[in-house]
Amino acid sequence: MQDSEVAYLSFDQDQARTLAAASQHLAELGGPQARGVASQARQWAQRLHPTLDASQKAVLQRFADGQLSALMCSQMACPGSDPLPEHLPELATLAQSERCLYLASRNQLLLELVNYRAFAFDIDNEGQIMRLVGNFKGGGSVPRPDEHQHTEVELSSHAGLRLGPHTEAPYNCSVAASEGRSPAPSALILSARWNPAGEPTRIIPLRAIIEQLGSLHALALTSTSFDFTRSECFVAGQGEAGQATSMLQFDPDGGFSLRYNSYRFSLNDHASDAAARAFDAFQVLVRDAQPLAFVLQPDSALLINNCRALHGRDILQDNRRLLVRLFGYSRFARPIVLNDDPLLVRG
DSSP: OOOTTEEEEEOOHHHHHHHHHHHHHHHHTTOTTSTTHHHHHHHHHHHHGGGSOHHHHHHHHHHHTTOOSEEEEEOOOOOSOOOOOSSOOOHHHHHTOHHHHHHHHHHHHHHHHTTOEEEEETTBGGGOSOEEEEOSSSOSSSOOTTOOTTOOOOSSTTSOSOEEEEOOSOOSOSSBOBTTBOOOOSEEEEEEEEOTTOOOEEEEESHHHHHHHOHHHHHHHTSSOEEEOOOTTBOTTOOOOEEEEOSEEEETTTEEEEOOBTTTEEEOTTOOHHHHHHHHHHHHHHHHOOOEEEOOOTTOEEEEETTTEEEEEOOOSSTTOEEEEEEEEOTTOBOOEEETTTTEEOO
């Protein structure tokens, strides 16, 4: 049965050809990190939009309005062959490859179709908009050729460890900048270059969980009763842990927004008993939830509402799995902008 929080969008052959031509053009300009590409992506999205039928436009508008947890896009072309390598190439090599730039450019175009802006944080991913998600640092089910036993592996998308249910950092605010910090991403979009074992990305929509919590527990989650640890993928010396922050926020534009990480969040020492009960109840509901599984391949992309859904994955089984990820801000987000083109914000 289809979840009302999740929608599916497929493109016809003509639309897929336009997407492919646009993505190739943007990639040849240098991809999302190149100056001027964001405006080009917006123009391509405006050209593509009139070719969509009413149902396609309605689905895109629901995501744009923040009313969906996830949107799966399918039936998109990837020109040319892309043989599966014996081992995952080096990160620097992949970042410059035509295929990764193509997928990143297509992701940027899909973000524009839902009126989202691709961006990067200054303290994360070296300020780059495109992030490659793969086992570059170890921790997968099968050790990497260069992996040393007993080496501690960081909990990040550059490793193969299991990542429990979470929203993307930072966790201080969700929609508007606060105390010199930009809000968390409104969304992320993932596409797969290689996924030979068909390993899924798992999504937990949050609306049903919040409704099950009830009004008093939900109210307690809006209190500043929670702590979180610093993300390991932030630039050394930048970013920090947080204390006495809220998890749930209600906003007149985007409805509700929740910030949470199953391995970084804890109860603050000064939290009330009501907040402790709410936190326990929330974690039980997340633990017992049945995640929705999405197997990504080069012809598909998954848009995840970072305010309305948790996402995660199991330990990687095939170290050649490689996803291409972009962050996006909705029209409601108000970050601290450091550079407009490409969009860079203060983390």
